Amino acid sequence: MIFNFESDFAGSLRCIPMVARQKLDLCGVKLSLRQWSRFSREDRESLTTLSAESAEERGSYRDLVLSLIAAKTDEPPKFLPSESFEGWTAPDRMPEAVIRQAGTDGVSPPTSAQWAALAPLQRFALIKLANSKHENENFVPAMREFGVLT
Template identity: 45%
Template sequence: MDNSGFNPSISQSTNYFQFEADFVGSLHCIPMQVRMKLDNCGVKLKLVHWNQFTSSERQALVNMPCETELETKTYKEFLQNLVTEKTGQPAKELTIDPHPPWLDATTIPNEVIVKAQESHISLSLEQWRNLTPAQRFALIKLSRPSHENKNFLPALQEFGIIS
C-alpha cells in the first residue's frame, strides 16, 4: 500500500482480490471481503444462503461497511433479515474473536506457515507485517484445511510474497 492509501492488490472500486477474478463477475461464491465481514459480525453464512440472494442483495453485502460497532450491528441485522426472508430462519451465529489473527502483524498463524512450507515457500515476519489485514485474512482463510486451497499460491503472488 502506498501513502495515498491505495492498495494495488485490491481494486478500489470493488475491493476484490485478483485471485477471485474467476467468480466475482457473477458473485456465485462469497468474496473474501464479505467473508471478513461475516467473521467481524459473527454470522456463519452458507454458500446455499448466498446463492439464494439476488445479485443486488449480494452487491449490497459487498458494499456495506462493517468495521465500527454500529456498522457491524447494521450489517448483521441486514444479513440476518435477508437469510430469514429467504430460508425462514436466521443463519447460525458465531463467537466474534476480539483479537482476530489477521489484525496481528507480529505473529504468522501456524496454518499459514505450514501451507506456505507445503509449497516450499518461506514467509517472513517482515512480509507478514507488510500485508494489509484483508490480505492476511485471505491467506489465513486460504490456508485452512477445510478450504479449497487452489488460490493460496495466486494470493501469495498477488501480494508480492512470491514472483
C-alpha cells in the same frame, strides 16, 4: 474489493468474496454458500460493499444479513463463536496455519516484514485460505498477488 485470485468465481458474486467473508466474521454470522446463492445480485453487492468497520456498522451489517437469511432462505441463521481476530489484525504474529500451508504448497511463507506490510484484508485472506477444509488452489495465487511470493 475483489482480489484477482478470486475474480473468476467471486467477480460474478456466485461465491462469497473475501471482503464479505471478513465482514461476516466480524459480525459473527456464518453464511453458507447455499444461503448466499439465494440472495439477489443486489443483496450480494450490498454485503460486499457495505462498511463494517465500527461497532455500529457491524451491528447494521449483522441485522441486514439476518434479515436476508430470514426473508430469502429456509435455513436458520448460524452464528460464529466469539473469537479473537488477532491472526489478521496483528501484523507482528503470523499464524502457524499460514506457515504450514506455505510448506504444504512448497513455497516460502511470508517474511515477518512482508506479513506486517500486508493489509488486514490480505492477512485475513491468507489465513482463511490456509485454514480452508477444501483443496486449496488459491493460497499460492493470493501470495503471489499480495507480493509475498517471488
